[in-house]
Amino acid sequence: MRQDKWITIILIALLCMLQYRLWFGKNAIPDYLKLKEEVKAQSAQNQNLAQRNSLLKADINDLKIGLESIEERARHELGLIKRGETFYRIIPANND
Incomplete structure (x- = not known):
């Protein structure tokens, strides 16, 4: 009976340590979620650049x-015209 208590206590302590590492340790769940969002943002940026x-x-x-x-x-970009062409610029009226 006494040995069963120690085994239970040890198993509970191991479970607590594993839970701590899962939630607060290196590469824990919050880190995973943060990296997942960064990958999503990078994928969107890559898609825009590919387009x-x-x-x-x-x-x-x-x-x-x-x-x-x-x-x-x-x-359009340099404002060049051909020989013999006449260039007309229409300036919109100011509505002040």
């Missing part, structure tokens, strides 16, 4: 293939 990369690849392919896209970029 941006695919758009940039499409732009690169378009620039390699067609002259129209080069001309469009020159017009």
Whole structure:
């Protein structure tokens, strides 16, 4: 009977130690949950970057293939015009 008490006490102490390590030790449940959220955020960021990369690849392919896209970029980004063209800028009226 006395030996059964000691075994029970030892088992309860081991259970308490394991529970402590599970909740408060290194790589415990709170650490796991924090890392899980960080992985989720990093995955979302990676997805956005992958989408941006695919758009940039499409732009690169378009620039390699067609002259129209080069001309469009020159017009919009650099403000260039062809010979013989007339450039008109329409300025919106201020509504002050």
